[in-house]
Every structure is written in C-alpha cells, then in structure tokens.
Amino acid sequence: MSNSGVLSAAAAGTFTVGGDLTVNRMGYGAMRITGPGIWGPPADKESALATLRRAVELGVNLIDTADSYGPGVSEELIAEALYPYPADLVIATKGGWQRPGPNQWTHNAGPKHLAEALEGSLKRLRLERIDIYQLHAPDNAVSFEASVGALAKLREQGKIRHVALSNVTREHVERASAIVPIVSVQNRYSFADRESDFIVDHCEKHGIGFMPWAPLGQAKEAHEAVKKEAEVLGATPLQVALAWLLKRSKVILPIPGTSSIAHLEENIAAASLELPQAAYDALSAVSHPPASLRP
Template structure:
C-alpha cells in the first residue's frame, strides 16, 4: 500500500462522468474546514487553505461543499484557496438549509430561499455558473416539485450547469427526474451503513453518480472488522473503507473530508488501495443498521 509521502493521485481511483463533466472518483468534502459544529471559521485558517490546495495538487478535481457549512465559510475558503480555479476542477455546492447556531439546521427549500442561495454561492465561490448544484435536503414544509422546478429554472437561466440531489429517497429521485435531469445523488452510505443500497443500485442502472457521505458509518462491530482488514493490508481503517466504496460500484464518488494536510494525503492514498476479494466479501457481508435520513 502506498504511503501518504508517496503522494498517490486521486486519479488512481479512475474517473466518473457527471453528464458532460468527468472527474476523478475520489473527491474532497469541504464541511470539516469550518469551525466546531460546522459553524464559524476554522480554528486554523492557514491549515484549511493548505488542505484545499493539497487536495487539488493530489489530483482531486471534485470538491463538495454547501452554503450551510459555516454558514458560507466553506465556500469562501474554497474561493480564497483555489480561485481562479484550475481547468477541470468541479466545485459542487448545495442549498436547502438555514443555520442559526453550531450544530443547528433548519429546513428551507422554498423557491425564494433557493434562488437567494444560488446567487449567494455564485458570489462566494467567484463563479459565473455552478457546475453541480444539489438540493441539500427535501423540505417537509415545501412542495418538493416546487423546489426542483426552481433549480430547473436556474439551470435554464445558466446559473447552474447540472442539478443534483442529497439526502433523498428513490421516490424523490424519480419525481425530480421528471422535472430536470439529475447527475448525482449524495446520501449517507458506507460499508457499515448500507440503508441506501437499493438507491445506489438504481443510480447505477440509470447512469447517475452516487456520492456517499460518512464513509466510516457508526457500526462499532463493523469498525472492528475494518481495523482487522487495515492491519492485514498495512493501511488505515479509513483507507480500507474508502477502497470498499470505490469497489462497491463503478458510480460511487466518495468525498472524505478533513482540515488536515496529513489526513487529506492519507485519504487520497486510498485511491491506490485494491482490496483482495476475500476482504471485500468480508466487509460486504457486514450486517448494517438502518440510519435516519437527515
């Protein structure tokens, strides 16, 4: 297994198409570069900037963020670190939450809010058009169709290139596809938390990228199996978890997040880790609990 110091490129994971965009299959999630509770600025601003730049140096060309991370902080840091953006870098962002304090999230996917959210993200990210814009979560108080129709209009207006979804069910996905093309779905998923197996399989059949978040899950027994596999492979547990996600399906696009240069190097090194059949089958056989959609 390559070490972080050997600077494995995210390209070692192969590529995936998001309609007419092609990116390496190991991306970077930019939630953790904000403060505690996904609120406020990072404890170490310089480290956050350095982590973003190192991820791109190591071949990451898909960065996932959201206006609610901070709020606004993650998008601002991405622009500070990387704008003007290198050719081929895709910055995907999301809208649909409002923030009132650390660890506090309030639904708002109203048409008015989404319009304002897209305009705000464009300004903070210093972009004329957002490559991939995701509805962060369906709002139970707002018509889902109205939310999607708003994003479809913004796509037609040229402010969004591609529309995507996050934290959704199969029903949401199919309803959305009747309104606007969907290039990706981002749900919680890992070797230890496979509630959305059927949705991943549906995405695979329909050529839609699946972006798993929380790659380690929360199953303690499964973590023990993961640690055992990591010892055998001379890798870290997170690297094994990421390698399992990459092998699980050709349409997965993991986005591990961190605010540390050393950890981003470790995560991206997972692109070069190939799981033996026996270990892949053992991890795949783990009995997983059902997570709560949020």
C-alpha cells in the first residue's frame, strides 16, 4: 500500500469520460445492494444506504447501476442515500434487460422499451439527465443500430449526456461509434478472464473508458495465482486483482460492488496498492477459458 495512510478512491488517479466528466478511477458498482438474486430490497436497507454514503466519503465519484438491479431498487437506494448529489458525482446506469424474477434476465433493447426504461431511471434517480447511459446488452431480436439509434435520439433530446455500451464486442463498439460517440464500455474482464483484451486496447486507443466487472474471474487456478501475489504484498486477493486492472490500462475504471462497508473499504484500499511489474506479469500470464457474457 502507499505510505500515506489515506484511504481514498482518488489514489487511483483520474480519467475523463467523454471529455468532460473527470472521475476517480476506482468506482463503485451498485448491483449488490439489492436483495438475493438481484431482486427486491436488501435484507438490511440501512446498511446499503450507509455503504453508498461511505463510498462517496471515500472519494468515489463514479457509481454504476442499472434499472434491472432490483429492478429499480438500486437506483432508488442511490437517490435516497445521496440526493442531492455532490457536484462531481457521476451516475452511470443502463437499460435493455427486463426481470421476470430473481436471477432471471430477459433481453429488451427495443427503442420503445429503452425510452421507457430511461424515463424510469430519471424518475428513480431524481435527475433530469443521465450522465452515462449504457445499453446493457445487444438484443438479438432487435437491430443493434436501432437500439443505439434510440439512445442517440434520447441524447439529442437532452435526457442523456453520454451514450455507452455493456456486454459487447469490438465490432459493436465500432458500429455504435458510427452512430453516436461512445464514451465507455462495460464488459466482464480480469487478470484471469482476458476475452476483452483487444476491446481494452481499442478503448485505450480511442480514449474510451472501460469498466470491468467480475474483477476476480472464476477459475480456481486464477484464485491461487492471485492469493500467492497477495501474500507477498500483504494485501487481499481482491485488492491485488483490482490493482492489476488499474495497472493494465489508464482507461480502466474498476467498479467493484458490495453491500458491506468493510468490503468497500477493502476495495478502496486497492486504489493505493502499487503492484510490482513482476507481480503484474505473473498475473497477466494466467489464462482462463472464455466466459459467456452475463448481466
């Protein structure tokens, strides 16, 4: 860890999304503050609210959520905990999934649904404009261009500041960029799950932010590799995994999620963890079978 002793997301440095939204690179993902199966209210609402407030206290000014988390619950909790929002807080949300029940996700990225989803997010978050609005995933039943075009239209109407993508290929990024500026991409990515490596490179080349989810990956051998490095550094495996992401590219904006203040503080501490090059290289050499994209 750094010797400053200061626990702050700012220790990770900053990145400017879309040319006008400067955020600390260690963000917060708000999926886990909902109930089991990402459904319904949390078991301990006060703890969820306290975790959100503590995140902001620790310098987090990028919070990622989605209308499908709950559904609606995550956005409502963010507003309850933090509204009126700090001037520098950037809330990124998403639309394009529907929720029939716990642990169930169905596609709907049709233009009509996206417009309705955005209106719902605006109401729950108590905003007139979403800073970063992400297409949660391409919908095979809908033209990708139609989905992106719908978001471009909502941007023209002033309801979206910037358009972003999630769970996409590089081809999707390129096709979308021909319609509207894309400011960030959110895909599953970690030292152990490198399927999006070339998308990270594309984002870096074009100044696009990249928000990785599942920062530890799922492979047992990957966990063993990160445990080994964590022991040497006197850190936790998750801290090492997050430090690897921060070192991988200046456009990477980790958004680890938790409903616990203790875990939140563990995550934020990774912002000041200096990962030696040898440790970075060792973790970079870990391979993992490609995983399917999930919400």
